[in-house]
Amino acid sequence: MEDIIVVGCGFAGAVAARKLAEEKKKRVVILEKRSHIGGNMYDSEDINGILVHWYGPHIFHTESKRIFEYLRRFTEWVRYEHKVMGNIRGQLVPIPFNYSSLEDLFPEDNASDLKCRLSRTFPNKTRISILELLKSDDAEVKRFGRAVYDMVFVNYTAKQWGVPPEKIDSSVINRVPVVLGYDNKYFQDPIQYMPTNGFTRLFDNMISHPNINVEVNCDASKRIRLDRKRGRVYFDGKVWDRPIVYTGALDELMEYEFGALPYRSLDLVFERYKMNYYQLAAVVNYPNEEKFTRITEFKHFTCERASTETTILKEYPMDYDITAPKGNIPYYPIINEENLILYAKYRDALRRFGNIYPCGRLAEYRYYNMDAVVDRALSLCESLGIK
Template sequence: MTLPLRHSTTMTEFDILIVGAGFAGSVCARQLADAGKRVMVIDRRDHIGGNAHDKVDEHGVLIHPYGPHIFHTNSKKVFEYLSRFTHWRFYEHRVLAQVGAQLLPIPINRTTINQLYGLSLNGDEVRAYLDGVRQPRDPIRTSEDVVLNSVGPDLCEKFFRGYTKKQWGLDLSELSAGVAARIPTRDNDDDRYFSDSFQFMPAEGYTRMFERMLDHPGITVRTGCDFRDVRAQFGGAHLIYTGPIDAFFDHCYGPLPYRSLRFDHTHLGDVAQFQPVGTVNYPNDHDYTRITEFKHLTGEPHTGTSIVREYPQAEGDPYYPIPRPENEALYKRYEALAEQQRGVSFVGRLAQYRYYNMDQIVAAALTAAQDLLEVRA
C-alpha cells in the first residue's frame, strides 16, 4: 500500500517539516494539519509507518517487515484518537517460552510454575513459593535486581538471563531496572502478555491506518527522502525531528548506544499453523530471540503461514535505546543541545532516547503538537 505524494512547487510554503513518517511524525502531522498548518512529512525509507509498517508478502500474507507490533494501551484518549483512522480487531497477545522440551507461558504465571516443576499449586501457594525462592534486593537498581527480587535465581536463568544477553548484548546486571520491570509475574493463570484495557490490532493493518492519518489536504508526504538532502530548502518551517537525536547533532559527543535487529522472514506454504501462539521466545537456545507467526496477530485465513525470526545485533538501523545510566547521562548532553535549538521539536523513541511503546509515542506526539500550536498561536 502506497500513499500518493502531493507535489508542491516550492518548499517555502510549508509551516512544518516533519522528519519521519512513523507514529510520532504522522500523529504530529495530522494534528497540525487539522489546526490549519501546512505540513511536509519526509522519510528516508520508501514507505510510511516507520517500524510499524506492514505489507502483504509475495505469498499473500500480511506481515510486519520490522518485527511484530502489538497494539495495547490503558489510555482511552490514545485509543479513541487512533480509532479515527482504523477499525480494530480484538487480539490478546500470548507468548510461550521454550525451556528444555516445554513451551511455557511468559510472563511467568501459575501455569508456568506448575508445569515447569511438576506441581499443582493454587494462587496462595504460588505466592508462597515465590516468596521462598526470591532473593530480596534493596535498593533495586538493575534488571537483575528486579528479576531475582521477583522470581529468584532458577527462573531467572531459565527465562531471563539468556534472552536478555541475546536481546541487549548485555547481562541483566548491566541493564537499568526498567527493562525487566516491564514484565510482570502472576500468581494466577492469566497468560496474556499484556494486561492493558485496550488490546487490538488495526483491522486492515497499520499501513492503512497511517494512510488515513496522512490523507489530509494540508499534508504532503515524500518518501525516499533524506533529511540532510533537503534540510536547507525549508528555511522558515518549524522542524519536528523523530530520528536519532545523536545523528541530528552529527554524533558530536559520540554515538548513543542502540540495539538493532536482523529479521529472517520465511513462508511455509504447506503449513496452516506453525506454532500455537503469536510468539515463541527462545531464552536459552538458538541465536534468535523469538519467532512470530503473523496469522495469529492478523486473523487472516491462508493455507500457508509466514513467520519471522529475530536476531538482535549491535550494528544496523537503531531500534531500541539501551537503558543504562551511562547512556542516559550521554543522552542528557544531547538533550541540553536540543533545548538550545530554536524552531526544532524532538519527538519519539529515538529522538527522546526512550524505550517507548507505540501508545506512549502517540501520547508524546499529541502533547508535542499541542505544545507547538500553543507556542505558535
C-alpha cells in the same frame, strides 16, 4: 510554501502532521527517508498474502481510552488478546510465567506445594516481580524464583542486550512479572486491538489531508543544515525559521558531533512454510540455547487470512552499526547513565535552535510504546503554541 516540516513518517511524525494540519490549519511537509510510510510499524502483505510486520511484531495496547478513540478515527480495529509462550527445554509454557507454566515444568507434588507457599507468602496478590521471589524468606519460594530466573529470564535478557547474564541490573529483573494464577494475557492493558487492515492503512488515512504533503526516499539530513554559530537552520539552502518536528536521531542531525548514540539492532529473518500454522501462539520466546530471542507467526494476528502457507519471523539481536549490511537500523536505545549523558549533550546543543522540536523514540532517545508516542506527539503539538 509549507508552514511546518515534520521529519519522519513513523507514528510520532504522522500524528504530529495530522494534528498540525487539521487542528492548527498548517501546511505540513513530511520528509521520510525510507521508501514507505509507517516507520517501524510498517506492514504489508507478503507473497502469500499474509500481513507481515516488516520491522518486528507490533500489538496495540493501552489504558487510555482517549488515545484509542483518537486512533479509531483513522481505521477499523479488531479485538486481539496477545498470548506469548516460552520454549523451555523443548516444552511450550505460558509467558509471563504462571501456574500453568509451573505445573508444566515442575513435578506434580512440588508444583502443588509451591502454589500453596506462593499464596501464603503473597496473599491477595496476582502478580509479583521476580525480585520479590528472590528476596522471599521462604527458602522453597526463593529457590523457585531462582529457577524461573534461570529458565525464562536471564539468558533472554542477556541475548537481547548483548551483556553477560551476571551484568543484568536488578532494576530490569524487577520488571519481570510472575503471575500467581492462571491468567495468560501478555499485556494487562484493558484496551488491546489490532488494526483490521494493518498499520500502514492507518498511516495512509492519517496523512491523507489536503494540508499534508509527504516525500518518501527523502533523507532530511541532506536538506536541513544547522549553522551552530548563529543558531540558524537552513532548509534547501535557505534560512528556515518555522517549526520543524524532528523524529529522527539527534546525533545524525548534528553530524555525530559528540559521538554516536548506541542502540541495539535486530537481524530479522523471515521464513515461509507450506503448513497451516507453525506454532501455537503468535509469539514464542526462546530464552536459552538458540541465538534468536523469539519467533513470531503473523497469521495469529489476523486469523481470517489463514491459508495453507505461513510466514514466521526470527529475531536475532545485535549491536547497531549504521555501516554494516545487517543491524543497521537503530531499534532500541541502550539506556544507561553514560548514554543518557551523551544524549543530554545533543539535546542541550539543539536548544540553540529554537525551532526544532524532537519527538519520538529516536529524537528523544527513549523507548516509547505506540500509545505513549501518540500521546507525546499530540501534546507536543498542543504545546507548540501555534495559532
